[in-house]
Amino acid sequence: MYKIPFNFDFVISKFGAPLNCARREMLGFQVEASSIALMWFVSLTIVAAATTPSCKISEFICANGRCVSLNRYCNNVNDCGDSSDEPRYCTPCNRTYYGEVGETYKLELHRPREPKIPYICHLTFTANGKEFGDIVQLTFDSFTLGRFVSFTSDGCPDGALQITELNRPHVGGSWCGTSWCPEIYYSETKSVTITVSLLRLAKDQNGYNFDFRMEYKLLRKQSATVRYGGGQPFLEVNTTASSSVEPETEYYLGDLITGTYCSRIFSDCDRKRCRLQSPNFPGLYPRNVTCYYAVRQHEIPEGKHALITVRQSKGQLISIRSQSALHGTASTRELKVWNACDDVQDYVTVYDGYTTRDPIILKFCGGGEAVPEAVSSGHELLVEFSTSPFGTFSHPTPVQSLHGFQLDVEVKFVDQLSPMFIKHKRNCEFWIRGTDKGILDNPLHSLPANTTCLYHLQGIDTTVSPSPIPFRPLSRYPDGIWRQTRLLFPPPRYRVWLSVTKFHVTGSRDLQKQDQEMCRSSLKVWDGQVWTGTNCNDLFCSKDKLKNVPKTSMSGALGGGKNVTLLARYCREHIARTCDHSMLANITRYPRPCSLTESFLSSGDSLTLELQVSDSTALRPVQFRALYEFVDLHQDGEPYGIGACSRKFTTAVQNIQQKFQAPRDIFLYGRGGAKNLSCVYHFEAQKDEKVKITLTQLIFKKRQCQTHVNPNTDRLHCYGNTSAAVRFFEVPWDDVPAVPRDCLCSGSDGTNLPFTYISTSNVVELRFDVTGMNSSDDFTTLFFEGTWQFIRTPICSRNLRRQGASGEIIFRYPSESPDELNCENYPRVIIPGPKKFLYLKISGVIMKHSSKSGNETSITSTRCGTSNRITIHTALYSAVICPYIMSSRRHNLVEVFSEGWQTDSVNGPSPLPVDKVEIDYLGNELSKTIVVEFLGKESGSYAVSWLELARRRIVPPNGLGLLWIKADECQYRCPELDACINASVWCNGVEDCPSGIDEALTHCSLLLQLPPLYLFLVALAILLSGVATCAIAWKRCRRRPRSFLQTRLKSLSSDTAIIDEKGVIC
Structure with missing residues (x-):
C-alpha cells in the first residue's frame, strides 16, 4: 500500500487560490456545504494519486506522477513538465523541506514587492532519519536582509533572519545586513525553522536590501565527527591497511537542561570525553542566547580532591566574534579577554564554582589561539556562553568557516590535605603546620584577578609537651634576644627554613601594558605571621610604603609580641635570593645544600608567604616553588659540653625507661650544610647504679658497614665503612678517657636490634659520629632511637686505680x-x-x-x-x-x-x-x-x-744546656x-x-758504688791483710811438723815410725 503525502498548498493552487505569506491560512479538512464540487475534485485527485507510485518524503509529487525534489517547487522552472510545480501565485515559504543524505539542495527567495511589505517567510528543514539524515546543514550563499546597525540595541531595523529549532525555546536572536561569503549553520535537532522578515524596502535602487540564496543538506550524525567525535584516529605513514584501528570514543556533550535552549549539565568527566560546545557548533551560533555549562564531579576517591580543567589547545576550534567591523581586513586573529570582548559582547566566562556569583577566572572571545587552562578550585565549574541580540554575516577578511568554540574537560585528583587548592573560594589562605618538610607550589587551580594568597607556615607538634629546658642558642640562629642574666623570649622548638627555587610570571598578552606597573604579581616572604594582605606596589617594597602590616606574637612557651619582618620580595622584574641549583637533584645527583645566604630562616616558629596576583592566573600564570622545612631544635636531656648535639642525662626514676633519639636539627646534617656530626650522650647515674641502654631503631643508609660480634671481646664491632656509627663508651673515672665498648653501624635489617647494653660503671657515653656527609644525608638516613634507665646491681668495692x-x-x-x-x-x-x-x-x-x-688492624695471625x-x-x-x-x-x-x-x-x-x-x-x-x-x-x-x-x-x-x-x-x-x-x-x-x-x-x-780512692784503699788494705795472713801462716807451718812427729812417735810402734820417718824426710 502506498503512502499519500498531502500538500495543502498544492491542492489550493489547483483552484487558483495561491497561498502567499500575507494571505495564507491554515486549511484542514473543513469544507463548507456549498463546496461539494471542491470535495469531488479532491476525491478524484486522491484516487489518481493512489494509482501512481508514491514519491519520497523529500520529493514533490507532480500532477503527472513525476517526483521532483521539494526545493524545485516554485523556483520559476518547469521541473515537472506539466507546470504543476509552478502554480500561479506560489511561494517557497511556509513549507517543510526534506532531503536525502549526500544531496545538496538550493533555495532562493525573491525580493518581495512593495505591497507585500511587511514580508514574512517561514522555511522549515527536517531530517527524517536514516537516508534522510539526522542533522540539517544550512548554507547562506548570498545574504542581504535590511541594514545592520548594532550588535546590542536595535541592530536590525529593516528586517532580520531568525532561526528556531524543534523543542527549543524561541530566543529571538536576529541576523541582518549583507554578506557575500557562505555562512553555515548546523542544527542541534532534527528540524530547524528559519524566519525571514523584511519590514521595509530601500527607497532607491542603491539601497537594495534583500537577497536570499541558500543551500541545505542532510547529514548523518556519525559523519559529524567535529561535533560528536568518534572519528578515525590519525594513522602514521608506516601503518598498514590491514591494521585494525578502532574509532575514537564519542564526545559526551552533557545533558540538556529542560526548558533551556543550550544549557547543559556534565557529570563525572573523569570517565567520559566531555566537550563543551557552543550551540550548533561548528556552525553559526545563535544570537541572544546565554548558555550555562555546569560541570560537576560526583565520584571522588577517598582522600582526594577534584579539580576541573577546561582548555582548548587547538586554536582553530575557537572563533567567537570580537570585532564590530564589517569590512576591511581583520587584525591578527588572537584570543581576547576581559573588556576586549565588550565590543560585540560575544564571550565565554568561566566561573570557579557552580553559580555566577562565584569568582570569575577567565573571560575570553576571539580565536585562532589556544585557550589557556582554566582550573576550578573544587569539584564544580560553570561556563557561561553569552551572545549579543543582533548579528551579521559580514566579517572582515579572512572569513572563518568555523564559528563558536569547543572546550576540553579534564578532571584531576590531588591529595585532600595538600596546599594545592583553596578550600574557600573567597579566601585564599593555607595553613601548613607540622614537623616535617615539603614543597610549596602555586595553586594548581586558576586564581581570579586581584587575589592575595597567604601561606602560613608554623612548626608545631601537639603530641609532644614543651620542653622545660630552653633550647640552646646557636650563632647560626638569628635570635638576638638572649641575655646573660635572663631570657626575654625563649627560643621556640621549631623554626621554619624556606628556600625559593623558582618564581616565574608570564608576560602580559598586551605588550603595551607590560611596563605600565612594576611587580603586578609578587611573592613576599615574611618572618612571622601576617594575617591580611599587604599593600605594596613598589619594586623593592620600602618600609614607608607598607600598609596594614599586622603584628604577631611569638608562638613560644611564654609568648611576646614583635613586628613581622619582610625578608624578601619576588616579582617578574626582581628576583631575590634563590636556591635554584637544588632543582638539579635526582636519584644519582646530589647538588650542594642550600646555604642561609640562598634561603631564609625564621626567628620564630612561623613564617608567611604572601602571593599577590593582579591578573587572573588563567591568562598570566604565576608559578613558584619553595622548599620548606620545620627545623626541630628539640633534643632530649640537658646541654653537655660545647658540642652542638651533646646531651646529658642525670635524673631518672629507677626502673622507668625514658626515650632518647638522634637530633632532628637539619643543620647538623649534610642537607643542612654540615660535613661531619659528632654527638655525645652522657648518662650519669649514682655511684651505686648502673646504666641500661636499649637501642630500638638504627638507620644508616648509603653506608657499606656491617655489625658483627668480635670473637676476641664478645662485643659488637663495626666492619667496613665506619663513617657513620653508634659507639658505647664507659667512663669509670672522670680524669681517664672513656673505655670503648660496643659499636653498631647497621640495623635496618633488624639483626642486632633491639640491642641492650648494661654498663659496669655508673657513667656511660653513647657517641653518634658521622663523617663525610653530603646533601642527601639527614635524620631520615642517619638516625637512632632508644631508651635508657638507671638500675641497681652489685658494685665493685675494690680500688681499681693504680699509681x-x-x-x-x-x-x-x-x-x-x-x-x-x-x-x-x-x-x-x-x-x-x-x-x-x-x-x-x-x-x-x-x-x-x-x-x-x-x-681495626690485625697484627699477627698466630693462633692463641x-x-x-x-x-x-x-x-x-x-x-x-x-x-x-x-x-x-x-x-x-x-x-x-x-x-x-x-x-x-x-x-x-x-x-x-x-x-x-x-x-x-x-x-x-x-x-x-x-x-x-x-x-x-x-x-x-x-x-x-x-x-x-x-x-x-x-x-x-754546643753543650750550653749543661749549665741548666x-x-x-x-x-x-x-x-x-x-x-x-x-x-x-x-x-x-x-x-x-x-x-x-x-x-x-x-x-x-x-761495694761497687764506692769512689775509686776508697776502692783503692780498700783493695790495698785487703792486699796487705792477705800478705800478712800468708806470712803468719808460713811461720806456723815451719814449727808445726817437729812437734807433730814427736807426737806421732809416741803413739806408734818402733818399726812403723822408723820407716815413715825415713819416707818423709827422704
Whole structure:
C-alpha cells in the first residue's frame, strides 16, 4: 500500500487560490456545504494519486506522477513538465523541506514587492532519519536582509533572519545586513525553522536590501565527527591497511537542561570525553542566547580532591566574534579577554564554582589561539556562553568557516590535605603546620584577578609537651634576644627554613601594558605571621610604603609580641635570593645544600608567604616553588659540653625507661650544610647504679658497614665503612678517657636490634659520629632511637686505680673471692705522675689493635692458645692481647707506652689520628693513662707490669744546656728507652727496664758504688791483710811438723815410725 503525502498548498493552487505569506491560512479538512464540487475534485485527485507510485518524503509529487525534489517547487522552472510545480501565485515559504543524505539542495527567495511589505517567510528543514539524515546543514550563499546597525540595541531595523529549532525555546536572536561569503549553520535537532522578515524596502535602487540564496543538506550524525567525535584516529605513514584501528570514543556533550535552549549539565568527566560546545557548533551560533555549562564531579576517591580543567589547545576550534567591523581586513586573529570582548559582547566566562556569583577566572572571545587552562578550585565549574541580540554575516577578511568554540574537560585528583587548592573560594589562605618538610607550589587551580594568597607556615607538634629546658642558642640562629642574666623570649622548638627555587610570571598578552606597573604579581616572604594582605606596589617594597602590616606574637612557651619582618620580595622584574641549583637533584645527583645566604630562616616558629596576583592566573600564570622545612631544635636531656648535639642525662626514676633519639636539627646534617656530626650522650647515674641502654631503631643508609660480634671481646664491632656509627663508651673515672665498648653501624635489617647494653660503671657515653656527609644525608638516613634507665646491681668495692713508679697487676680466672667476683670484667687504670709516662710489659702477643674511630688492624695471625684476652686502652687506640702464663713471661713480650711517648720502633703500629671527642672532653693534651681489662673465660693467671717514665732533657750540641741541668737529674734511666725512671725502682729486685739494667750487679752492689780512692784503699788494705795472713801462716807451718812427729812417735810402734820417718824426710 502506498503512502499519500498531502500538500495543502498544492491542492489550493489547483483552484487558483495561491497561498502567499500575507494571505495564507491554515486549511484542514473543513469544507463548507456549498463546496461539494471542491470535495469531488479532491476525491478524484486522491484516487489518481493512489494509482501512481508514491514519491519520497523529500520529493514533490507532480500532477503527472513525476517526483521532483521539494526545493524545485516554485523556483520559476518547469521541473515537472506539466507546470504543476509552478502554480500561479506560489511561494517557497511556509513549507517543510526534506532531503536525502549526500544531496545538496538550493533555495532562493525573491525580493518581495512593495505591497507585500511587511514580508514574512517561514522555511522549515527536517531530517527524517536514516537516508534522510539526522542533522540539517544550512548554507547562506548570498545574504542581504535590511541594514545592520548594532550588535546590542536595535541592530536590525529593516528586517532580520531568525532561526528556531524543534523543542527549543524561541530566543529571538536576529541576523541582518549583507554578506557575500557562505555562512553555515548546523542544527542541534532534527528540524530547524528559519524566519525571514523584511519590514521595509530601500527607497532607491542603491539601497537594495534583500537577497536570499541558500543551500541545505542532510547529514548523518556519525559523519559529524567535529561535533560528536568518534572519528578515525590519525594513522602514521608506516601503518598498514590491514591494521585494525578502532574509532575514537564519542564526545559526551552533557545533558540538556529542560526548558533551556543550550544549557547543559556534565557529570563525572573523569570517565567520559566531555566537550563543551557552543550551540550548533561548528556552525553559526545563535544570537541572544546565554548558555550555562555546569560541570560537576560526583565520584571522588577517598582522600582526594577534584579539580576541573577546561582548555582548548587547538586554536582553530575557537572563533567567537570580537570585532564590530564589517569590512576591511581583520587584525591578527588572537584570543581576547576581559573588556576586549565588550565590543560585540560575544564571550565565554568561566566561573570557579557552580553559580555566577562565584569568582570569575577567565573571560575570553576571539580565536585562532589556544585557550589557556582554566582550573576550578573544587569539584564544580560553570561556563557561561553569552551572545549579543543582533548579528551579521559580514566579517572582515579572512572569513572563518568555523564559528563558536569547543572546550576540553579534564578532571584531576590531588591529595585532600595538600596546599594545592583553596578550600574557600573567597579566601585564599593555607595553613601548613607540622614537623616535617615539603614543597610549596602555586595553586594548581586558576586564581581570579586581584587575589592575595597567604601561606602560613608554623612548626608545631601537639603530641609532644614543651620542653622545660630552653633550647640552646646557636650563632647560626638569628635570635638576638638572649641575655646573660635572663631570657626575654625563649627560643621556640621549631623554626621554619624556606628556600625559593623558582618564581616565574608570564608576560602580559598586551605588550603595551607590560611596563605600565612594576611587580603586578609578587611573592613576599615574611618572618612571622601576617594575617591580611599587604599593600605594596613598589619594586623593592620600602618600609614607608607598607600598609596594614599586622603584628604577631611569638608562638613560644611564654609568648611576646614583635613586628613581622619582610625578608624578601619576588616579582617578574626582581628576583631575590634563590636556591635554584637544588632543582638539579635526582636519584644519582646530589647538588650542594642550600646555604642561609640562598634561603631564609625564621626567628620564630612561623613564617608567611604572601602571593599577590593582579591578573587572573588563567591568562598570566604565576608559578613558584619553595622548599620548606620545620627545623626541630628539640633534643632530649640537658646541654653537655660545647658540642652542638651533646646531651646529658642525670635524673631518672629507677626502673622507668625514658626515650632518647638522634637530633632532628637539619643543620647538623649534610642537607643542612654540615660535613661531619659528632654527638655525645652522657648518662650519669649514682655511684651505686648502673646504666641500661636499649637501642630500638638504627638507620644508616648509603653506608657499606656491617655489625658483627668480635670473637676476641664478645662485643659488637663495626666492619667496613665506619663513617657513620653508634659507639658505647664507659667512663669509670672522670680524669681517664672513656673505655670503648660496643659499636653498631647497621640495623635496618633488624639483626642486632633491639640491642641492650648494661654498663659496669655508673657513667656511660653513647657517641653518634658521622663523617663525610653530603646533601642527601639527614635524620631520615642517619638516625637512632632508644631508651635508657638507671638500675641497681652489685658494685665493685675494690680500688681499681693504680699509681706509682712501678707495679704489677695480677689477673686470675676464676676469681678466688666474692670481692673479686664483683669486679670481674671491670677495667683497671694506671695513672702516671705529673709529666710522666707509662711503660707496660705483658707476656703475650698482640692479636689486633684499633683506633677509637673503629679502624681495626690485625697484627699477627698466630693462633692463641687460650680464650682469655687482655685489652689495653690508651687515649688513641686499643689493643687485644693473647696473654701467656706468668712462667713464660720472657717470651713474646708486648710493650705498651702511654700516648705522647715517642719511640724509635718501626715495627709497631703507625700513629693513629687524634679522637676529636677525647680532645674536647679532656682538653688539648692527650691523656697518658692506660686502661687494662681482663676478659677471662678459662683458668689462668697473668701479670701486667708497668714502669713510670720521664723524658730526659735534650742537650744542645754546643753543650750550653749543661749549665741548666741539675746534678741529680735523670740519675736513673733505661738507656734502651732513653727514659728516666724513679729511684725507687732502681735495684728493687724487679727488672723494670726491658734490658734489666736496673737490676745489674754493677748498679746494685754497694761495694761497687764506692769512689775509686776508697776502692783503692780498700783493695790495698785487703792486699796487705792477705800478705800478712800468708806470712803468719808460713811461720806456723815451719814449727808445726817437729812437734807433730814427736807426737806421732809416741803413739806408734818402733818399726812403723822408723820407716815413715825415713819416707818423709827422704
